[in-house]
Amino acid sequence: MQRTVFEKIWDEHTLAKRGEDEYLIYVDRHLTHEVTSPIAFEGLRSKGRRVRRPDLTFAIMDHNVPTADRTLPVRDEYSRAQMKALARNAAEFGLTLFDYFSPWQGIVHVTGPELGLTLPGITLVCGDSHTSTHGALGALAVGIGTSEGEHVFATQTLWLRKPRMMEVRLEGSFQTHTTSKDAILYIIRELGTGGMIGHVAEFRGTAVEEMSVEERMTICNMAIEGGARTAIVQPDLKVYRYIEGAPYAPRGEAWGEALRYWESLKTDPAAKYDKTYRLDVSRLMPQISWGTNPAMCIGVNETVPDPRTVEDPAQKRSYERALAYMGLSPGQRIEGTPIDAVFIGSCTNARLSDLVQVARLVKGHRVAPGVRAMIVPGSMLVKRRAERMGLHRIFIEAGFEWRNSGCSMCIAMNEDRLGPGERGVLTSNRNFENRAGPGSRVHLASPLTAAASALEGRIADPRRYGLAGIEELGLEWVSPWIERNILAPLGGG
Amino acid sequence: MPEPVRKLVGKAAPLEMDDVDTDQIIPAQFLKVLSRKGLGRYLFYRWRFDEQGNPREGFLLDRPEFRDAKILVAGRNFGIGSSRENAVWALMDFGIRCVVASSFGDIFYANSVKNCLLCIRLGEEELVSLRTRAVSGDLILDIDVERETISLPGGQVIRFSLEPAVKHWLLEGLDEIELTLRSYGDAIRRYEEGVRSYLKPRHDASPPLE
Numbered sequence: 142m143q144r145t146v147f148e149k150i151w152d153e154h155t156l157a158k159r160g161e162d163e164y165l166i167y168v169d170r171h172l173t174h175e176v177t178s179p180i181a182f183e184g185l186r187s188k189g190r191r192v193r194r195p196d197l198t199f200a201i202m203d204h205n206v207p208t209a210d211r212t213l214p215v216r217d218e219y220s221r222a223q224m225k226a227l228a229r230n231a232a233e234f235g236l237t238l239f240d241y242f243s244p245w246q247g248i249v250h251v252t253g254p255e256l257g258l259t260l261p262g263i264t265l266v267c268g269d270s271h272t273s274t275h276g277a278l279g280a281l282a283v284g285i286g287t288s289e290g291e292h293v294f295a296t297q298t299l300w301l302r303k304p305r306m307m308e309v310r311l312e313g314s315f316q317t318h319t320t321s322k323d324a325i326l327y328i329i330r331e332l333g334t335g336g337m338i339g340h341v342a343e344f345r346g347t348a349v350e351e352m353s354v355e356e357r358m359t360i361c362n363m364a365i366e367g368g369a370r371t372a373i374v375q376p377d378l379k380v381y382r383y384i385e386g387a388p389y390a391p392r393g394e395a396w397g398e399a400l401r402y403w404e405s406l407k408t409d410p411a412a413k414y415d416k417t418y419r420l421d422v423s424r425l426m427p428q429i430s431w432g433t434n435p436a437m438c439i440g441v442n443e444t445v446p447d448p449r450t451v452e453d454p455a456q457k458r459s460y461e462r463a464l465a466y467m468g469l470s471p472g473q474r475i476e477g478t479p480i481d482a483v484f485i486g487s488c489t490n491a492r493l494s495d496l497v498q499v500a501r502l503v504k505g506h507r508v509a510p511g512v513r514a515m516i517v518p519g520s521m522l523v524k525r526r527a528e529r530m531g532l533h534r535i536f537i538e539a540g541f542e543w544r545n546s547g548c549s550m551c552i553a554m555n556e557d558r559l560g561p562g563e564r565g566v567l568t569s570n571r572n573f574e575n576r577a578g579p580g581s582r583v584h585l586a587s588p589l590t591a592a593a594s595a596l597e598g599r600i601a602d603p604r605r606y607g608l609a610g611i612e613e614l615g616l617e618w619v620s621p622w623i624e625r626n627i628l629a630p631l632g633g634g
Numbered sequence: 635m636p637e638p639v640r641k642l643v644g645k646a647a648p649l650e651m652d653d654v655d656t657d658q659i660i661p662a663q664f665l666k667v668l669s670r671k672g673l674g675r676y677l678f679y680r681w682r683f684d685e686q687g688n689p690r691e692g693f694l695l696d697r698p699e700f701r702d703a704k705i706l707v708a709g710r711n712f713g714i715g716s717s718r719e720n721a722v723w724a725l726m727d728f729g730i731r732c733v734v735a736s737s738f739g740d741i742f743y744a745n746s747v748k749n750c751l752l753c754i755r756l757g758e759e760e761l762v763s764l765r766t767r768a769v770s771g772d773l774i775l776d777i778d779v780e781r782e783t784i785s786l787p788g789g790q791v792i793r794f795s796l797e798p799a800v801k802h803w804l805l806e807g808l809d810e811i812e813l814t815l816r817s818y819g820d821a822i823r824r825y826e827e828g829v830r831s832y833l834k835p836r837h838d839a840s841p842p843l844e
Contacts, residue, residue: 161797163799167826170835179668183669197834199835260833269716284741289745295815296814298814302799334714335710335737399830399833402833434655459651459652554662571655576662
């Protein structure tokens with residue numbers, strides 16, 4: 142029987158089958174955060190239940206946390222209450238906690254991989270839809286709800302219906318200013334927000350093999366926006382290098398055993414898929430969203446669609462509504478639209494390689510007057526690494542705000558938000574109505590497109606800017622980990 | 635423990651919109667809660683209230699003829715986006731017991747099942763026809779989960795289908811944790827004994843190489 146990498150991990154973790162298609166899956170890692178967990182902990186408490194495996198369960202504060210000065214009190218009383226509740230629950234149930242002040246605090250989908258909590262071949266769950274991110278390391282990772290989270294706490298297992306397999310094959314080489322973010326935006330544009338419902342997207346092909354692990358995380362992260370249950374990439378040498386030496390990753394003899402196991406987790410050559418989608422990325426141009434869901438995307442130098450040319454009545458209606466909400470006219474060019482803010486952050490695009498790319502574009506330039514441009518590193522470790530390298534000086538000199546880590550403007554549960562009617566280019570994953578604050582207008586794009594837009598104060602095509610070579614950045618420090626995993630894939634190693 | 639749903643008689647309200655994401659069902663601002671109770675007042679909040687919190691005129695479920703609706707007849711891809719179970723709790727607290735759509739976001743669907751919120755998938759044509767009939771504000775549907783039927787006034791019957799496991803769950807509303815531990819506790823223990831120890835997280839973690 143020829144199997145995909147996902148099916149191999151699935152089979153390895155199946156304890157039982159119920160009915161036609163429900164499987165009891167053992168969970169190797171449970172990551173939890175302050176927003177979706179309190180009601181699950183309350184459920185445990187009310188029944189006198191414990192967390193079965195506190196050693197496999199890790200709690201992280203990310204959604205609510207302010208990204209300004211950490212020595213100041215958290216002003217929002219509800220945010221404070223959820224953060225306190227997570228600390229109390231972690232203590233009561235014996236979980237490892239990365240709190241507001243932890244040097245390892247960060248967005249759960251940035252922190253998991255960088256600390257070695259995420260490994261190839263494991264099953265991982267988290268009460269957050271973007272858990273699909275971890276699939277980039279070859280893990281079977283699924284986003285779950287609060288009731289499911291409570292079930293995992295109590296039993297270390299989860300009942301799942303077996304998803305169908307979808308092959309997303311990316312071939313060719315990216316042009317210099319086009320990134321994996323542009324590829325996933327384009328894929329969702331083509332397939333729609335429901336195009337991958339019920340499926341696991343396995344990203345493969347030469348373009349995926351060439352991507353760094355962090356670029357793979359970006360595509361896996363946003364597969365959920367195309368409706369995918371989750372996403373996965375078969376693990377390879379790049380993944381092993383990314384996690385080797387991470388604090389929670391295996392070491393010594395265990396590392397050798399793990400490597401041998403991971404090498405067996407390749408998709409078999411004749412494995413079957415229920416669906417296939419192919420894309421040659423070599424002609425892809427930078428993408429940007431114009432509407433109110435991630436499928437409403439166009440090339441940065443294309444024009445906004447005209448609902449009058451749309452045949453399907455439901456789609457016509459949703460286009461009209463989206464244009465009105467976004468304050469755009471049918472058929473207008475998107476490039477050149479004035480903006481109020483730029484946000485470089487989120488679990489999609491706030492890793493070290495994203496920040497290096499931004500630095501390459503903005504070095505020696507200035508953010509346009511009147512634009513609020515903020516960089517919110519994906520984790521405090523990303524922030525420290527960037528500061529040791531000296532990247533923050535490039536950003537601050539260019540006029541960006543250099544903040545602490547959290548989910549920030551992507552979900553606007555802290556103070557970082559757009560005002561009513563304000564327009565921003567965000568490197569995050571959702572442009573839904575009111576997502577970045579009531580009345581906010583969000584354009585999703587890559588870090589390069591966001592950076593170019595910050596410099597012009599308008600939606601801008603990043604291809605009009607040169608990218609400084611790594612050696613021109615004047616880096617003050619580089620570690621072997623950064624050399625291998627961040628700079629080498631960018632052609633600077 | 636969720637309340638089982640076997641039969642449901644109630645008014646249908648037509649939400650003529652595709653891609654209703656969970657951010658629209660309940661905005662992130664209202665996720666800052668420590669209890670699932672009372673979330674109904676935040677349901678579709680941005681569509682029902684302006685930026686100052688004043689009610690907007692005329693949102694479907696605030697119109698007198700739909701205020702008591704128990705069944706929401708929506709479009710394609712209902713409940714896409716975030717995993718927030720608050721979306722299900724808000725719908726149920728508001729009084730919605732069933733959502734009919736042509737497709738659902740996977741996590742929303744799973745969350746609905748856990749809470750015995752009935753999600754029915756219909757083909758596009760049947761869905762549009764049902765939604766059109768609901769516009770009048772007096773369409774009462776009689777849903778039988780066991781038989782997988784929706785009966786309309788005048789005797790028309792629409793058939794739907796549920797996965798057996800989902801149906802069982804909706805009809806029984808069980809304590810799943812209790813069930814799993816009782817029936818599969820040994821299997822879990824055996825698995826844990828044989829698990830690849832080299833894939834466990836180390837708890838003698840030293841700081842990462844920066």
